[in-house]
Amino acid sequence: VSIRMENTGDAIPQEYLERVFDRFFRVDPSRQRSSEGTGLGLAITKSIVIAHGGTISVASAGAVTTFTIRLPRAP
Numbered sequence: 001v002s003i004r005m006e007n008t009g010d011a012i013p014q015e016y017l018e019r020v021f022d023r024f025f026r027v028d029p030s031r032q033r034s035s036e037g038t039g040l041g042l043a044i045t046k047s048i049v050i051a052h053g054g055t056i057s058v059a060s061a062g063a064v065t066t067f068t069i070r071l072p073r074a075p
Contacts, residue, residue, distance in 0.1 A: 003069040012060040020058055022047045045069075 024039040054071035
């Protein structure tokens with residue numbers, strides 16, 4: 001099973017793509033839209049996906065960032 005989500009907005013620089021799954025990581029903390037958020041959401045998502053035997057990846061080009069989750073089919 002594959003789930004793909006696209007988000008429009010600022011691109012994520014290539015050198016930060018894999019780090020977006022690190023706990024508390026923010027690409028540019030000085031440009032946060034609000035003081036909300038802790039930088040944990042993607043780390044938690046990755047942990048859940050891995051616990052279910054899946055993978056999560058991210059790609060960013062132009063103004064579109066795409067997250068892809070792949071999970072094994074249930075028997």
